[in-house]
Amino acid sequence: MTLDNIKFDANGLIPAVVQDFYSREVLTVAYMNRESLEISLEEKRTCFYSRSRRELWRKGETSGNVQHIVSVKSDCDNDALVVEVIKDGPACHLGTDSCFSNLIFNDDEVARFSLEALYSLLEGRNKERPEGSYTTYLFEKGREKILKKVGEECTEVIIGAMKNSREETIYEISDLCYHLLVLMVESGISVDDIKTELASRHVIDRKVKQETMK
Numbered sequence: 001m002t003l004d005n006i007k008f009d010a011n012g013l014i015p016a017v018v019q020d021f022y023s024r025e026v027l028t029v030a031y032m033n034r035e036s037l038e039i040s041l042e043e044k045r046t047c048f049y050s051r052s053r054r055e056l057w058r059k060g061e062t063s064g065n066v067q068h069i070v071s072v073k074s075d076c077d078n079d080a081l082v083v084e085v086i087k088d089g090p091a092c093h094l095g096t097d098s099c100f101s102n103l104i105f106n107d108d109e110v111a112r113f114s115l116e117a118l119y120s121l122l123e124g125r126n127k128e129r130p131e132g133s134y135t136t137y138l139f140e141k142g143r144e145k146i147l148k149k150v151g152e153e154c155t156e157v158i159i160g161a162m163k164n165s166r167e168e169t170i171y172e173i174s175d176l177c178y179h180l181l182v183l184m185v186e187s188g189i190s191v192d193d194i195k196t197e198l199a200s201r202h203v204i205d206r207k208v209k210q211e212t213m214k
Helices: 034-043 115-128 134-141 143-162 166-187 191-212
Strands: 014-020 026-032 047-050 055-058 067-074 081-087
Touching (some): 034 047, 034 055, 034 067, 115 134, 134 143, 143 166
């Protein structure tokens, strides 16, 4: 597929839904013309067309909150785009991760879990320190206690795996993940920091694999 297949509107524009590559959260909806789309593909960074200013603008040009493009897809009619990005900072000019933060409706019966949501919850526990919370207890005891729990949970994972107990291993790995997230919050390490590191190792591993196959 080429850019000649893309259907721009009467003003030469096409809507671009920008999505976080890791969390899948919709960050913003902007517009591109052919030139800004070409620039985005060439530089692998989002470049949009401002309808109000009637000019091109590269995301992060002044704020530093650059969006690095992972993929660009068009819909079935080729008149809308989804742009997956790895962001360097907030997507919204208000300083929030996403422009979509005003909740209108939410079905409380449908629970959505993510590591990011759990991390955010733990951050809240660290700031608010509600009484009776185990997480509060860990933060108040400090890093030494948190590290001790991480070590204990590592041992429990090993024991569960050695027993060939799938259920017990899942349970203990979940405990370990929770305590690791607590450690991350206490250390100021984000989920994106870990994902970025793992992604870099994936690239290295793929290159090594390719070399061994030669």
